[in-house]
Amino acid sequence: MSLHDINTVWQHIQLEAKSLVEDEPVLASFYHSTLLRHKTFSSALSYILAEKLANTTMPAVTLRDIxxxxxxxxPTMVSQAARDIIAVISRDPAVKHYxxxxxxxxxxxxxxxxRIGHxxxxxxxxxxxxxxxxEVSVKLGVDIHPAAKIGCGILLDHATGIVVGETAIIENDVSILQNVTLGGTGKECGDRHPKIREGVMIGAGAKILGNIEIGKGAKIGAGSVVLQAVKAHTSVAGVPARVVGKPNSAKPSLEMNQEFTQQIDEDEYNAYVATFLGTGI
Known part of the structure; x- marks a missing residue:
């Protein structure tokens, strides 16, 4: 994302803030301190994050300096944040404002x-x-290890209870709902967490465990427990998860459709298990 795109997002936010002040004057000081007094998107973002995460031993002014x-x-962190905002507003129908x-x-x-921690x-x-x-875990209820590798255009929807382990990878344009775990399978060391490829959608409460790959454009059903790799452009659901179909789009993360509508037949499922998982049935 270019500086022009970041500035476009920031202009949207500034215009919204002015309109919101007119609609609800009692919040004027709030909008002024968080948005209107800042000249840049990065300034507002650093202020808001610092105020959210400050405590008695780490005051907001110190956090903001960090x-x-x-x-x-x-500087790419700022452009990634702007792209994340675009991801939220384009995928979450409840969000009307940048x-x-x-x-x-x-x-x-x-x-x-x-991103700061990383x-x-x-x-x-x-x-x-x-x-x-x-501080993020305690105050926001989201636990992401700072060594994990995460792209941009990411939606963490609702977000409560999301856990992302140390060696996890999340590529661009991924959507993850609340109570999702990208975890290990025990006490093993080394590379032990899932690799989530571009365009994946992970439903609420899903658990993906171990150093396994969730292929590009895959869809993971809500509440699923995924213990084996998932092929690109495949839908899985259940405990343990099994193949239930194919997404209707190349990037389910952009559509946010929780239904499984494009089914695969039994022969195709058997072939998937035998050739991709290598386990037979």
Whole structure:
């Protein structure tokens, strides 16, 4: 995303804030402090994150300095945040304003805080990264290890209870609903968490465990327990998860359709198990 695109998102947010002040004057000071007094998107984002995560031992002014340092060193984090806002407003019908994710949605806040923590982790400041991870977990109910690798255009919808392990990878344009776990299978060390490829949608309460790949454009049904790799453009559901069909679009994450409408026949399912999972049936 270019600087022009970031500025376009920011212009939308500023115009919305002015309109919202007119609609609800009692919130004028809130909109002023969070949005209207800031000249840039990155300034507003750093202020909001710092205010959300501050505590008595780590005041907001200190946190904001850390966040601003990260943004200056890695400007792509700001463009990723703008792309995440576009993802939210384009996929969540309950969100009508560009300003809503920035002001209110803890999935968005947790994701941007993760990006700060990941930058700290990559720059040998693991203690501060873990401190920030804990604050996000306690205050927002989202636990993302700072060593995980996450792309952009990400929607963490509702977000409560989402857990992402240390060696997990989430590529671009993925949608994840509440209470999803991308976890390991025990006490093993090393590369032990799922790899979620581009365009995947993961339904509420799904558990994906182990160093397995969820292929590009796959769909994981709500409440599923996934213990084996999932082929690209395949729908799985159940406990344990099994193939139930194919998504109707190349990127289910963009459609957010929770139904399974395109079924596969038994022969196709048997072939999938025998050739892709290598287990036979």
């Amino acid at each position: 966040i601003s340092e990260a943004f200056q060193a890695e 300003s809503t994710p920035l002001l209110y949605l803890k999935g968005f806040h947790a994701l941007q805080a993760y 930058w700290l982790w990559q720059n040998q400041r693991q203690a501060l990264a873990i401190f920030l991870q804990n």
